[in-house]
Amino acid sequence: MLKINNIKTYYGNIQALKDVTIEIKEGEIVALIGANGAGKTTTLMSICGITPPRSGEIIFDGDSIRGVAADKLVQKGIIQVPEGRRIFPDLTVQENLEMGAYLRKNKRLIQQDMNYVMTLFPILENRRNQLGGTLSGGEQQMLAISRALMARPRVLLLDEPSLGLAPLIIKQIFEIVRKINQENNTTIFLVEQNANQALKLADRGYVMENGRITLVDSADNLLANDDVRKAYLGI
Amino acid sequence: MDYFLELFFGGLTRGSIYALIALGYTMVYGIIQLINFAHGEIYMIGAFVALIVAGVCTIYGLSGVAILILAGAVAIVYAAAYGYTLEKIAYRPLRGSPRLSPLISAIGMSIFLQNYVLLVQTADYLPFPRLIPDFAFMEPVAHIIGSPELVILVTTVVTMILLTLLIKKTRVGKGMRATQQDMNMARLVGVNVDRVISMTFIIGSALAAIAGVLVASYIGQVNFYIGFLAGVKAFTAAVLGGIGSIPGAVLGGLVLGWAESFSAGYISSDYEDVFTFGLLVLILILRPSGILGKVTKQKV
Numbered sequence: 164m165l166k167i168n169n170i171k172t173y174y175g176n177i178q179a180l181k182d183v184t185i186e187i188k189e190g191e192i193v194a195l196i197g198a199n200g201a202g203k204t205t206t207l208m209s210i211c212g213i214t215p216p217r218s219g220e221i222i223f224d225g226d227s228i229r230g231v232a233a234d235k236l237v238q239k240g241i242i243q244v245p246e247g248r249r250i251f252p253d254l255t256v257q258e259n260l261e262m263g264a265y266l267r268k269n270k271r272l273i274q275q276d277m278n279y280v281m282t283l284f285p286i287l288e289n290r291r292n293q294l295g296g297t298l299s300g301g302e303q304q305m306l307a308i309s310r311a312l313m314a315r316p317r318v319l320l321l322d323e324p325s326l327g328l329a330p331l332i333i334k335q336i337f338e339i340v341r342k343i344n345q346e347n348n349t350t351i352f353l354v355e356q357n358a359n360q361a362l363k364l365a366d367r368g369y370v371m372e373n374g375r376i377t378l379v380d381s382a383d384n385l386l387a388n389d390d391v392r393k394a395y396l397g398i
Numbered sequence: 399m400d401y402f403l404e405l406f407f408g409g410l411t412r413g414s415i416y417a418l419i420a421l422g423y424t425m426v427y428g429i430i431q432l433i434n435f436a437h438g439e440i441y442m443i444g445a446f447v448a449l450i451v452a453g454v455c456t457i458y459g460l461s462g463v464a465i466l467i468l469a470g471a472v473a474i475v476y477a478a479a480y481g482y483t484l485e486k487i488a489y490r491p492l493r494g495s496p497r498l499s500p501l502i503s504a505i506g507m508s509i510f511l512q513n514y515v516l517l518v519q520t521a522d523y524l525p526f527p528r529l530i531p532d533f534a535f536m537e538p539v540a541h542i543i544g545s546p547e548l549v550i551l552v553t554t555v556v557t558m559i560l561l562t563l564l565i566k567k568t569r570v571g572k573g574m575r576a577t578q579q580d581m582n583m584a585r586l587v588g589v590n591v592d593r594v595i596s597m598t599f600i601i602g603s604a605l606a607a608i609a610g611v612l613v614a615s616y617i618g619q620v621n622f623y624i625g626f627l628a629g630v631k632a633f634t635a636a637v638l639g640g641i642g643s644i645p646g647a648v649l650g651g652l653v654l655g656w657a658e659s660f661s662a663g664y665i666s667s668d669y670e671d672v673f674t675f676g677l678l679v680l681i682l683i684l685r686p687s688g689i690l691g692k693v694t695k696q697k698v
Contacts, residue, residue, distance in 0.1 A: 213582055237588030249583040251576050262576050265569070266588040314587065 164189040164350055165210070165241075165318055170219030170229075172202075172209045179205040180216065181374040187318065192344050192351040194361040194382065196395055197371035203354040204246050206371070207320050211243050212236050223318075238266055240317030244324065246354075248307035252296030256287055259295045259306055263313030273313070280309035283339055301332040308339065318350040319343065325357045333357070337364050358395035362386045370395070400542055405663040406656070407543040407551075411616075413655020414554035418609040419632030420639070420647035421561065422481075422602030428578045428642035429598050431497065435504040436484055437606060438629020439511035442622065444477040444607030445526070445614040446515060452527050466529040466549075466615060473607040480511075481603025482596055490592070508629075515622040523621045526614040550612045557608055558648065561601070565644065570597055578642070634678050640691025649689055653677070 165187040172180040179202050187193045197203050208214040210221060212233040221229045228236060251259050260280065264273045281288045284305040290298060298306060304324055311319055321340065325333040337360055344351050355361035362368050362382040370378035370391060378391065385391050419441055426434045448469035455465040488507045492500045530546040565571035576584040577594045585591055613628070614620045631654065639650025654674055661673035681689065 211586060213585060232590075233582075233585035234588045234590045237586065243586050245583065245586060249580050249586075251579045251583065253579055254572075254575060258572065262572060262584075262587050262589075265573065265576075310587065 166222040168220040170209055170216035172205055172214055172216040179374055183376055185369055187352055189350055190348050192365045194365035194368040195354045196358040201371040202374040203371055204322055207243055207322050242311045242314045242316035243320040244307045244311045246322040248303040250295035250303045250306055254295055255292050256290045259310050260313050263310035276313055280312050301328050316349055320352045322354045403542045405659045409656035409659030411547040411550050413652035415609050415613055416632050416635040416654050417648040417651025418554055418605050420636040420651050422606050423633050423636040424641055424647040425598050425602050432500050436507035438625035439508050440477050440481055440603045441606040441610040441628055442625030443480055444473040444610030445620045447476040448473040448611040449526055449620055462529040462531050470611045473611050474604045477603040477607030478600045481599040485599040512622050523619045526618050526620050529615045546616045638678055638681055640688025643690045646688055646690035
């Protein structure tokens, strides 16, 4: 469904991604793990058109999408929950959710999806008219995922959803991610430093080091792999 | 007491004009962190277009208020087109370059537009027709507030209500607020940021044109240089209120208007600018982000 072939992305003269190749099939949960600064976030931003790669191919549903503007990619159903949630701080929870559905027209379906995310995360219902910036970290993450769902994603890109959250909240968020994948057949591409949790959730995983993919395997194999265990699982 | 009220309404009138122009500065700054130094020139162009339209209308014998509305409408369209084009040719190509580059480009556009009007029109002051009649119902309070002041106040209040509705309720407004708060995140939910920026310039320029027409018909003359002082004052108002903040621009405009009016009325009109800019310095020392300006905070 989403294929990335040999992309190279630069920040000025600094090369952040060196021939990254990743393939994600429809309905899968794929994890991308790696240390700080490995290029995981850049990979997502390259897919979403925020930092377009200088060369290589990105194919979505058979069409090349490299160089397509970010807002057009949202239209196609490629939706990202970025690192640090990036909730609009001065919009209310309700307005943040409405922003998620910015390109959609059908008011009835938008309302229906609004009700759906409120059943996934009931706390948002209570916070509806509160400003996004006043929410706690966990609530912001729930809002960020909900905002993404409001766009009816076909593939959902999650960047470090566990960052800075309490273990209990992380568990809850990961369960919801699994639920979104199972109930709506939404494809999930999960970027995480929390390798253990991510690989337990994922079908397959990629390991990234210094802008390169160094390992690809099923999530179970990666969890059992000695190098991965030493480097990322702390065992 | 009457004297006080006269100064109060005088200051309010001036202040609301400053506010109208300051909104353009603050909206653009809020979205692309650029001080659009050519904004005063858009105001001046609005006044000139209105003068030309008013001249044509007078030949056809229209009444004052009808001319004012027509001239205002044409001026708004022209100014909006100028603002849109300005962004497209002078600022958009510099997006992503160091912050100083578009600033220099803005100063360049300001000088260019002034000289353009100087060349195609004239260096002299041109008389602008008095388009606002003296309303009979204003007779009893005419020593405190005149008909032109009333028209200016009503127009600015209506304009600001419309602007608030646009920003709070419409899709474009939501896109603008989202872009202002986090431009890349706005892209990631599907906002066409380029279009939002164009819209911001169009709206800001339209507001400047309204101010230009109102002031020109109030003062009774226009000149290629009027955008400079108005621009500096309105920019001061925007900074005073907290640049980037829309309510701040309105408040800053009013504070500046009153400061000028009261210092001129009670102390000396020679020192009017000394007091207003002194006030600016004072507020910036005590509150560097302006009266309603936000101290940036972020939760991780």
